[in-house]
Amino acid sequence: MRKTGDILRDDLNMQKDLAFIIDAVERRSEELIAANDAIHDFAELAYEEFRSVEVLTGLLEKEGFTVESGLAHMPTCFTARFGEGKPVMGILGEFDALDKLSQKGGCSTRSPLHEGAPGHGCGHCTLGVGSAAAAIAVKDYLQANDLAGTVIYYGCPAEEGAGAKQFMARAGLFDEADFVYCWHPDTVNAVRNASANAIMGANFEFYGRAAHAGAEPWAGRSALDAAELMSVGCNYLREHIEDGCRIHYAYADAGGTAPNVVPDHARVKYEVRAPRVKQMKKLFDRVVKVAEGAAIMTETTMEYEITMAFSDSRNNSVLAGIADTCLQEVGAPKWDEVDYALAKSFFESYDSATQELIREDLKETYGAGALGLLLEKPLHSSVIPYDPDPTHMKQEGGSTDVGDVTYAVPTCELRIACASVGTIAHSWQMAGQAGSRLAHKGLKTAAEAIALSCIRTMQRPDEIQKAKEETLEKNGGKYTCPLPENTEPPVGRY
Numbered sequence: 001m002r003k004t005g006d007i008l009r010d011d012l013n014m015q016k017d018l019a020f021i022i023d024a025v026e027r028r029s030e031e032l033i034a035a036n037d038a039i040h041d042f043a044e045l046a047y048e049e050f051r052s053v054e055v056l057t058g059l060l061e062k063e064g065f066t067v068e069s070g071l072a073h074m075p076t077c078f079t080a081r082f083g084e085g086k087p088v089m090g091i092l093g094e095f096d097a098l099d100k101l102s103q104k105g106g107c108s109t110r111s112p113l114h115e116g117a118p119g120h121g122c123g124h125c126t127l128g129v130g131s132a133a134a135a136i137a138v139k140d141y142l143q144a145n146d147l148a149g150t151v152i153y154y155g156c157p158a159e160e161g162a163g164a165k166q167f168m169a170r171a172g173l174f175d176e177a178d179f180v181y182c183w184h185p186d187t188v189n190a191v192r193n194a195s196a197n198a199i200m201g202a203n204f205e206f207y208g209r210a211a212h213a214g215a216e217p218w219a220g221r222s223a224l225d226a227a228e229l230m231s232v233g234c235n236y237l238r239e240h241i242e243d244g245c246r247i248h249y250a251y252a253d254a255g256g257t258a259p260n261v262v263p264d265h266a267r268v269k270y271e272v273r274a275p276r277v278k279q280m281k282k283l284f285d286r287v288v289k290v291a292e293g294a295a296i297m298t299e300t301t302m303e304y305e306i307t308m309a310f311s312d313s314r315n316n317s318v319l320a321g322i323a324d325t326c327l328q329e330v331g332a333p334k335w336d337e338v339d340y341a342l343a344k345s346f347f348e349s350y351d352s353a354t355q356e357l358i359r360e361d362l363k364e365t366y367g368a369g370a371l372g373l374l375l376e377k378p379l380h381s382s383v384i385p386y387d388p389d390p391t392h393m394k395q396e397g398g399s400t401d402v403g404d405v406t407y408a409v410p411t412c413e414l415r416i417a418c419a420s421v422g423t424i425a426h427s428w429q430m431a432g433q434a435g436s437r438l439a440h441k442g443l444k445t446a447a448e449a450i451a452l453s454c455i456r457t458m459q460r461p462d463e464i465q466k467a468k469e470e471t472l473e474k475n476g477g478k479y480t481c482p483l484p485e486n487t488e489p490p491v492g493r494y
Helices: 004-026 029-042 050-062 124-144 166-170 221-242 275-300 317-331 337-347 352-366 368-376 402-408 428-434 437-458 461-475
Strands: 066-069 079-084 087-092 149-156 179-186 198-207 246-253 265-274 301-308 411-417
Touching: 004 029, 004 124, 004 317, 004 437, 029 050, 029 124, 029 428, 029 437, 050 066, 050 124, 050 149, 050 179, 066 087, 066 221, 066 275, 087 124, 087 301, 087 437, 124 149, 124 179, 124 437, 149 166, 166 301, 166 402, 166 411, 179 317, 198 275, 221 246, 221 265, 265 275, 265 317, 275 301, 275 402, 317 411, 317 437, 317 461, 337 368, 337 437, 352 368, 402 411, 402 461, 411 437, 428 437, 437 461
Parallel strands: 087 149, 087 179, 179 411
Antiparallel strands: 066 079, 079 149, 198 265, 198 301, 246 265
């Protein structure tokens, strides 16, 4: 039985660790905010995040990290390393933006920085800087306590595109890590307790024969007809797929704009999602068969290229338990009246129909009794406790390349409030908040929680071993990339 004195000493040490981390982050507050806002304004698309990478690598190199760039055949993929020996602690960072979502930081009326330009509608500017701040705080802790250990910041491009982490995992970049922590800007504070879908995407190309559509249509073979028949076939297929699976498509080349020409080429992009990798691969094979059938019916030829694939994503339960305790210690961002007023103005920027949908969702999540206060002060100001019961885990519809990291190494993701409750992801409202004081407070909270989680985990080698055993059980003994071996990152082609 532990003595009272031992418990008190442990509690005091825990308080000292938290105070150390908070100070390490706060001392760099101005620099971190400047980095967030610079990357917010750069707003660079997948595999083109050169200026954003320059900001992050400059920040980390200044702190003594050694940077390696251009990894896994991606020019904006990098690692920044500090320290020596075990444990090797990984922290994931992202920094890519979304097309057409340019928005001035902190502005709650539609006001693009550059009309039609990209914007950080998923808050990756904040994610990348918050993770870098966490890595720096862990570095400070190792130095101050003269401890063995290595911290690696993984600079991961293109999460909103074809992804990077699956290519990084296939290249072995996560092999040396003992555990990995990451986070994502959100509207709540919690250790993530949900599973994201696996996804696979491909370009399907149909090749036919051009002809005059009025004079000699019988001489032509329409690639557009083939693409449309593929769409018809996939629409019928939707009735017969497993629950939770999805099929999405978009025409990349419909064969031109002249209706009096039988088009000899068409390209359509398809993505399929499923709760697990095996289900995803089976569904994708069925979509390929539909495409083959469409080509047979139209006497065209068909080729396809797989451009992206992510594994499903679930937190490591051992790390989740540690991170939950740490996030409870750190607490939610410390909001003030200025923050609440700004968040309310973003909530009110939605049209009335969208506001009503958000209200209904908030009532379902928090209860009707809490709705009035939430709408008056629409920022999450507490921490939702982690629920370890796997039967309570939510299946999310979206996908992330973090899934491949979860199959390669023990991984845990946190969600930290950086925006008004009800904010819709991939929107200009999210982009505006990602460059605001709300995101500034959120990224510092995330940095503190991740850094403290790394410290707590490195102090518990038995838990690290349990976490590794859980991952090995999940991946069957080793990570297997869902992409074909010859698939390279589609840099400049996605």
